[in-house]
Amino acid sequence: MYMPNTHWTWSFAIVTLVQALVTLGLECFGFIYELVLVYDALRMKNTIQVIGLCACNFGLLIYGAVQVRQIQNAVAVLSVNDKISPVVWAESEPFLIIIPCIVALGSILMTFVAWKLYDEFAWTIYKHISADLRMKRRYLTYQIYIALLKFDFFFFLGFTVQFLVVVSSSKHDAEFYLTIIAVPVTIIILLCGAWFVRREFTTGMIIIILLLFAALGYFCFKLFRMYAPATFPQYLPARPSMTFFAIITLILIVITIVISCICVHNFNCGLKPHINKKKDRPEEKTTELSDNVNGQVPSRMMID
Template identity: 80%
Template sequence: MAFRAREGYTNVAPPATPSRVYVPNTTWTWSFAIVTLIQTLVTLGLECYIFANFQIQEQANDSPSSKTIPTFLALYSFGFLYELVLVYDALRMKNTIQVIGLCLCNFGLLIYGAVQVQQIQNAVSVLADMKEISPLVWAESQPFLIIIPCIVGLGSLLMTFVAWKLYDEFAWTIYKHISADLRMKRRYLTYQIYIALLKFDFFFFLGFTVQFLVVVSSSKHDAEFYLTIIAVPVTILILACGAWFVRRESMFGMIVIIMLFFAAMAYFCFKLYRMYAPATFPQYLPARPSMTFFAIITLVLIVITIINACMCAHNFDRGLKPHINKKKGNPEEKTTELSSNVLSQVPSRMMID
């Protein structure tokens, strides 16, 4: 029996190689970004026209109805800009959960756009009765206000389709990052949901607060007004600490954050009560439909955030922390490195003659 190395022996079978080496495809990633960008640019253009037309024809007035339209338009525009930032963040981090959340958020903007039509019509009617604005403003703005939800609806459908295509792409990234351990993947999924919820919590809380400060409390600067102003930076700090504590797996910090979320839930329930209580509902009337929309969405998000925060705390000290805190490199470089490692681990085969 003589041993011959495979070098120079032509009948030796080639080394076993992976049947399929995954090559990242950025087509759907770019498609998702382009769809969102085009939707944002078109919607912002229409919103700016409506805002400019309103400002040109409106006379000086300090009534809540006069502040309703600029507030709604500015808040709606900010929603699309904030969504664009979250799209960049989701595609950069390859976060499937955040991409799905963005699709749902876009449907939420669609609903808010439909609510906005009725709100602006009511505000223009009140101002027209007060001789503070021409009734023609509504006739000039109505077609564009109807076009906006149509554009957002089309954008939502396209984003949902592209997100479905992105699922496999991002699932491969999670596999490389976490490995094939199903329990670890579930823990990482819970963490991703929690982080995405914090980002959406910020927008809806800020949207509710801005409407309260500008439309409801603009005429009276009482203690509630100043407390609401202070609540904005405090909320940002709470959300930032919520993300920091879960990465550091601080049980005490997570308990504090969960208790603060319960306090926020009580605050929004109190606001909902005041919006419909007989003694206080008149001051909320100009913006009540949109504020109710934001308050309900925020309450739902807070409840889901509390549940996910508890699940994340339950997963502490179970091996997820190194995966969360390690830096992520270029996915394409990682794929090439992974393929090279697989090929380099194939042993040199010897043939027995």
Template identity: 80%
Template sequence: MDLTIVTLGLQCYIFANFQIQLHYGDAPAAKTIPTFLALYSFGFIYELVLVYDALRMKNTIQVIGLCACNVGLLIYGAVQVRQIHNAAGVLVDNGATNDRVWGETEPFLIIIPCIVALGTILMTFVAWKLYDEFAWTIYKHISADLRMKRRYLTYQIYIALLKFDFFFFLGFTVQFLVVVSANLDAEFILTIIAIPVTIIILACAALFVRRESMFGMVVIILLFFAAMAYFCFKLYRMYSPATFTQYLPARPSMTFFAVITLMLIVITIINACICANNFNRGLRPHINKKKTPEEEKTTELSSNIGGAAASRMMID
């Protein structure tokens, strides 16, 4: 938490220092720096929300996913240094900002990935400690049925993937809207429409798996394949000789987001198929029913008695 606040403070300083020294902001390079900084800050705020959600839901997979997401933010922070350097150089050459802005910004841009790396190490240690605690909670909630625990684990992975899919899709889209597309053309309008549509699709993906709707899951999987085609098309346009110039201001970071999103979509499709295969096998009541504190105490007492009895039988 403290490291996140420090990182956000450094990002705010870099943003404020850049804006104060900016003479005019019509060039695409002038939009690049605020977009990267805002997106990076949003990533940490979104992570805080997911940390709270993972602790509330006792989702070990989501905690592990957050560790991996932190590694992604670390890589993005390294990419950010180079892109902001290039953008600042373009602005200085055009007289849009002072030539000292990069010298004042570079040390903080280097410090931020170091702080993220430290946070990743600490988060990994905490995730390791939480694993046993959450595993015991799942045991109380699901029982000792190994096959049911595997189905529940697959469900947890699927729900966590949907949350990360949302962040990386939104990150890619925001960069495209702000940095790349400056005209109100059809692609720009369709991209704006895609944001609420994506939120609805991801919400339905979570709803259908909870209700074990096979038809709904088939539709969601087909939509995920369509999303894969969309990102493959965007990657082609980013490196096509005819269109690559309009993506240059943000191409490294957009490529990073597009590749990560494609990987997540592939994993999500595989997991969605496994979840669909687990329908009508007894998992639905465990997902939808929330135990009261009294029920959890009763389950824990029964587990302790059962464990003691098993131990006594082994002694006898």
């Protein structure tokens, strides 16, 4: 009875180390993806995306703190079985601890900068959307929807990568191949979701909302399998981080569905000219008074 248990513990430690490497890789990808989104948010002057990036950075902080305990347990098991030197943990611990500390400092600085940018971007929206509170609310809803699609992609991809590398690495069954196919399909769905809302295509948005409900059911099913007695062992090494990604993704999907419905409700209310600017059209310097007199909206926007 001892040997099988020892072998299982050793295998669990190996898989846990693999999961830790996947965690580090996802963190690196997360910060690179954040860098791209920061550039995009500044270019488009999307206030909501800037705030979302601050929240995402705090999420990566929690995600990085979880891996410290995982690696410590894995190294402890492997060192007891003489599969790895105990010195490895002593050499790795300072670097693993300093990562969350640096991310925490960066998150605080990002929050301060986001607060300053909020005032600047709010003034830009006022100049180009005018003082119409209803139109500003519609535009704010559009910004929230676009930002949510970008964050949905990252957390869905993070969950999928962990499932493919850690959980399904030893068995290539139908679920494995379906998960691979789901990655490009998800990218297409999110791109179509952004295009449909810009064109105010109601039928397309209804399809997107139905697909989001399907994604909601998928992640609920995965959470059930992660904790069901019959299937939880295969998820055990990656369960803490996969649970984190699954819960965050579920919250984001629910919010995305709600905001999608509000966006559909705002169709044909005058927002479309503001979010579909023509880059080849010369910028016209118009004032709010002249726009109201002529009954026209500015042909050029500084933010999307």
